Amino acid sequence: LDCMGCNVCVVQCPTNSLSMAPAEGELAQQEVFDYCVAEVSDKPEIQDATVKGSQFKQPLLEFSGACAGCAQTAYARLVTQLFGDRMYISNATGCSSIWGGPAATSPYTVNKEGRGPAWANSLFEDNAEHGLGMLLGQNAVREKLVAETEQLLESGADDALASAANAWLDERDKAEESKAAADGYVAELERVIAQGVADVDLAKSILADKDYLAKKSIWIFGGDGWAYDIGYGGLDHVLASGEDVNVFVFDTEVYSNTGGQASKASNIGQVAQFAAAGKDIKKKSLAEIAIAYGYVYVAQVAMGAKPAQLMKAITEAEAYPGPSLIIGYSPCEMHAIKGGMANCMVEMEKAVDCGYWNLYRYNPAAPAGKKFTLDSKEPKGGYQEFLMNEARYSRLTREFPGRAEELFEQNERAAVDRYEHLVKLKELYADA
Ligand SMILES: Cc1ncc(C[n+]2csc(CCOP(=O)(O)OP(=O)(O)O)c2C)c(N)n1
Known part of the structure; x- marks a missing residue:
């Protein structure tokens, strides 16, 4: 459409x-298209950064x-x-x-x-300066997240939280690895807040900027x-x-x-x-x-x-x-x-x-x-x-x-x- x-x-x-065909004759296909968009899952095993593999990735x-x-x-x-x-x-x-x-x-x-x-x-x-500003702004937020994470570790974190926090500290500058590390860290932060088993204020402050955890x-x-x-x-x-x-x-x-x-x-x-x-x-x-x-x-x-x-x-x-x-x-x-x-x-x-x-x-x-x-x-x-x-x-x-x-x-x-x-x-x- x-x-x-x-x-x-x-x-x-x-x-x-x-080949091109007038849309009117193709509308019956719309349901098939909607089904594909909604239901067909990603296939990570055929996606990569080659010409062909990239085309199996969802365009945003x-x-x-x-x-x-x-x-x-x-x-x-x-x-x-x-x-x-x-x-x-x-x-x-x-x-x-x-x-x-x-x-x-x-x-x-x-x-x-x-x-x-x-x-x-x-x-x-x-525009170039504006883009650089986007990076510098993020760097500032991420530096704050590192400092707060180190503080959280020092203030006494249980093993599961400590391992997730350390994983994020280690992987934070690697594009793909930081995504999984960030997800794991967010899950642990949510758990310790719910259980009240760490410095909850600090954990909440980190969570408030969770969008910046992944590189x-x-x-x-x-x-x-x-x-x-x-x-x-x-x-x-x-x-x-x-x-x-x-x-x-x-x-x-x-x-x-x-x-x-x-x-x-x-x-x-x-x-x-x-x-x-x-x-x-x-x-x-x-x-x-x-x-x-x-x-x-x-x-x-x-x-x-x-x-x-x-x-x-x-x-x-x-x-x-x-x-x-x-x-x-x-x-x-x-x-x-x-x-x-x-x-x-x-x-x-x-x-x-x-x-x-x-x-x-x-x-x-x-x-x-x-x-x-x-x-x-x-x-x-x-x-x-x-x-x-x-x-x-x-x-x-x-x-x-x-x-x-x-x-x-x-x-x-x-x-x-x-x-x-x-x-x-x-x-x-x-x-x-
Ligand atoms: C300082 C300033 N001068 C002029 C304009 C008007 N203006 C807006 S877009 C544009 C052309 C953009 O051309 P280009 O960067 O080659 O991008 P394209 O449209 O070709 O993709 C101009 C002159 C503006 N917005 N600001």
């Missing part, structure tokens, strides 16, 4: 098993008001499948704050235990206008802080939500507002600026091109105990792709194949010689065809044909240089 009709599932299905982002075929929601949904039950999201103003927080309803939801992403939007210009996953979401331009100073500050936050940039190469203004992520020859005759300077390499810190996890990904690389990037970023930045290529309505947004994922693959977009990961936690991985292959050609497949470029050939030829050539040359540069980086980091 909530299908947007984008057709992406039909285009992407590896076994061509799907459901029906948003995004444009049909939007790439942003596909990325965000996947992140909620992996970490949604312990996830905090700080969302920059932009498309993702509009489809992510339409106010009257919320597309973010909870699992059967009532756990789901906690979400808030501050401002366009201070959380902090995510900072936003578009390229936020990350490359208006929120950049704050983003840089937060990445430099060394704190354990994860940033996901939905890179549509344009300010999508306000009608398509050029950003520093826009590319040469791309037509956008404030670049009506095609942008004449190249895209900023936000990823490389972040890599220069040396202690920031950085990845460039494109779901439709190499989903396995995307899975690695998301899991490595989340596991890295410092700041992480993932930049996801996000085809958008604004690109006016031939055939429409049903081709969203196909277009990502084309972008990577021709070298318009490159896939790589920089992992500070990897051993020396293995920190930088170039995940995309040498470009296969077809660069100009790729540009001509999108009206954000092709329209320039009608409006300013001479300039179009010149700028598109520059765009391709910049891509060739960029790939050569990435190969050099690979060699450089192989020795570092």
